[in-house]
Amino acid sequence: MNWKRKINDALTGATGFQIERVGKVGSAASATTNRPAKAADDLVRPPADPKTDRLLVGPVFVLSPVRSGSTLFRALLNAHSALHAPHELHVRRLTVGFGTSLAENAMEALGHNRADLEHLLWDRVLHRELVKSGKQFIVDKTPANAFAFERIRACWPDARYVFLLRHPASIARSWHEASPDKRTPEEAAADALRYMKAVEKARRALTGLTVHYEELTADPERETRRVCEFLGLPWEPGMLDYGPQAVIKKGLGDWKDKIQSGTVQPGRDLPDPEEIPELLRPMCRSWGYLPETAGPA
Numbered sequence: 001m002n003w004k005r006k007i008n009d010a011l012t013g014a015t016g017f018q019i020e021r022v023g024k025v026g027s028a029a030s031a032t033t034n035r036p037a038k039a040a041d042d043l044v045r046p047p048a049d050p051k052t053d054r055l056l057v058g059p060v061f062v063l064s065p066v067r068s069g070s071t072l073f074r075a076l077l078n079a080h081s082a083l084h085a086p087h088e089l090h091v092r093r094l095t096v097g098f099g100t101s102l103a104e105n106a107m108e109a110l111g112h113n114r115a116d117l118e119h120l121l122w123d124r125v126l127h128r129e130l131v132k133s134g135k136q137f138i139v140d141k142t143p144a145n146a147f148a149f150e151r152i153r154a155c156w157p158d159a160r161y162v163f164l165l166r167h168p169a170s171i172a173r174s175w176h177e178a179s180p181d182k183r184t185p186e187e188a189a190a191d192a193l194r195y196m197k198a199v200e201k202a203r204r205a206l207t208g209l210t211v212h213y214e215e216l217t218a219d220p221e222r223e224t225r226r227v228c229e230f231l232g233l234p235w236e237p238g239m240l241d242y243g244p245q246a247v248i249k250k251g252l253g254d255w256k257d258k259i260q261s262g263t264v265q266p267g268r269d270l271p272d273p274e275e276i277p278e279l280l281r282p283m284c285r286s287w288g289y290l291p292e293t294a295g296p297a
Helices: 002-015 028-034 070-078 101-109 114-133 143-155 168-178 185-205 213-218 220-231 278-286
Strands: 060-063 137-140 160-165 209-212 245-251 254-260
Touching: 060 070, 060 143, 060 185, 070 137, 070 213, 070 220, 114 137, 114 143, 143 185, 160 185, 160 213, 160 220, 168 185, 168 278, 185 278, 209 213, 209 220, 213 220
Parallel strands: 060 137, 060 160, 160 209
Antiparallel strands: 245 254
């Protein structure tokens, strides 16, 4: 293969260009290379005409860390006749590319930048799910949305937010137990804390309702009534017996449908203060799970 290298070196020296092998069509490398990047932050802006640019009205976003009971919460909300709470959709990961400068110029003439087009796509995907359900409002509970709350706020200025919190040490323990071969208890605590910090940042920036997992499992009627009041909906007893629902879970590398049904069960006992990792103590204080005077941070 030396002759190919020599020819390429000569071509580079003479023209400034070189020949590279193109990845196979459909290959993982090619797909990664050709995937359009998410729109830059400086392009993000609210819709120019909300009534025209958005199909959804008053979407609800549950912002929570991983392993905080959001799947249970989703099932309770989905049991309401006006709320459609599908599995995690990750729509903020959907990106848009122009493909050619002609397409980019055409969209610019219409007043759209890349972020605008991504917002149109996200709104359409969620609206399609809502229309298929026959309900009034959609609920998205994807935990990673906490990292992009500013983008979500820009996309849907009329969105409503519910913050679901759980004892930080319980979250970390559950995150470790979910994949003990992937992360140590210490790694689980550090990784889960990223989500907690993102949720706390969103809580400080947005107006919404805070629900604690422990209170939800202890008195689901009281807490679901609070949620319904916040959303301007009448409470429905069926929310407490949410019946069979499809829950998407990831296992063994594949997405699988599992059927869950029943009523809310009490949560685990809270960790003792001395069991709380030092890393999580500040967040425990912020969320009211640990007195301000309980040990060093």
